[in-house]
Amino acid sequence: QVQLGESGGGLVQPGGSLRLSCAASGFTFSSTSMRWYRQAPGKEREVVATISSAGSNTNYVDAVKGRFTISRDNAKNTVYLQMNSLKPEDTAVYYCNAVRLPGYWGQGTQVTVSS
Numbered sequence: 001q002v003q004l005g006e007s008g009g010g011l012v013q014p015g016g017s018l019r020l021s022c023a024a025s026g027f028t029f030s031s032t033s034m035r036w037y038r039q040a041p042g043k044e045r046e047v048v049a050t051i052s053s054a055g056s057n058t059n060y061v062d063a064v065k066g067r068f069t070i071s072r073d074n075a076k077n078t079v080y081l082q083m084n085s086l087k088p089e090d091t092a093v094y095y096c097n098a099v100r101l102p103g104y105w106g107q108g109t110q111v112t113v114s115s
Helices: none
Strands: 003-007 010-012 018-025 034-039 046-051 058-060 068-073 078-083 092-098 109-113
Touching: 003 092, 018 034, 018 092, 018 109, 034 068, 034 078, 046 068, 046 078, 058 068, 078 092
Parallel strands: 010 109
Antiparallel strands: 003 018, 018 078, 034 046, 034 092, 046 058, 068 078, 092 109
């Protein structure tokens, strides 16, 4: 079955960095575009970044452009989110998702940006 497992979150000071990972299984990862989402307390889940199946195309929400980088390793069935220059407003639970399998979610990983 489809499984998505996020990791790499934690507590970081403003201006710091984190690298999130999402290990995927149960579907043909290399042929599937992937997304990172986040959900802050009291807010709806939002798309943060998208990467095409081969990794050649990426898109970002305006709030993270220039600070976050999405990438993937199809040999490892893993998608990453490198987050730099973190701000308190980046605090949220971060999730990965396969674009063509919208109903499947992992447990998410908590990112807290605070001094």
